[in-house]
Amino acid sequence: MSKTIDIITKILTNILTALYEPFGFSLLLSLLATFFYLYAYEPIHAGKGWKSAIVTWYQNFKESVFFRKLFLLAFVTSMILFRTLLNRNLWMNPLSDVMGGWGIWETVNEERQLTTECIENVIMMVPFTGMVMWTFQEKVGNGWKKTLWQSGKIAFIFSVSIEMLQLLLRLGTFQLSDIFYNTVGGVLGGVCYCGIKKIKKRL
Structure with missing residues (x-):
């Protein structure tokens, strides 16, 4: 029982730390990414100075669900x-x-240590593929088999890309287990998306 509590505590601590540390950076990067999207798809309205760009961004955020x-x-x-x-x-x-x-x-050094990285790799990809399915739901379609296939495929490609970048840039270690657990998490994200969509239809 104590080992289970230790595992849950470690997972929660790592998840909260992972959410807390990059929050401001991720917010700024998301703003820059969506500004880039506006310049790519609405250059007439967004490309008239920074004030016009901010107004255009705010209007799109307020009016467009997709944005x-x-x-x-x-x-x-x-x-x-x-x-x-x-x-x-x-x-x-x-x-x-x-x-x-x-x-x-x-x-590690002949000592047995608890690590929850494999569980965290699964959890990490659940919101990602769920968000991808939700954002591009018109392209994905309604079938749950297609949704699960697409979510697993996206998670696999995304995970392989990250692992290859880690290898090339020497940022972390290349591990096959990361690809496997991330793909499992991606499929679970698709399952969650299908489940929430089904509940919304019933309500």
């Missing part, structure tokens, strides 16, 4: 990138533990 979804998606994505890439120390050998990270216990 608000896009902002939230950019926010969630930047939170994940901060945890996986942007706030990592350089590693001498990113391939030192390719097959590690599968369980919740690891041996």
Whole structure:
């Protein structure tokens, strides 16, 4: 029982830390990403100076549901990138533990230590794929099989991209377990999206 409490406590602590530390940075990055979106798709209204750009951004955020979804998606994505890439120390050998990270216990200097990274990798991708499905729901379609396939595929591609960047930039270690658990989390995000959508229809 005490081990279960330790695991839950560690997961909650790490999740709250991951939410607290990059919050301001993610907010700023989301603003910049949505400003870039406006300049790409509404250059006539957004490209008339910074005051006009701010007014255009506010009007879009107020009137467009898709724009608000896009902002939230950019926010969630930047939170994940901060945890996986942007706030990592350089590693001498990113391939030192390719097959590690599968369980919740690891041996460090002949001592058994609790690690909840595998569980956190699953949890991390749930809101990401849920947000992707919600933002682009018209393109995804209504079928739950297609939704689960798309969410798993997106999570897999996103995870592989992060792991390859970690490898190339030496920011963390390349681990196959991360790809697996992130993909599982992505599918669970699709399940949550389908479940919430079904509940909303019944209500």
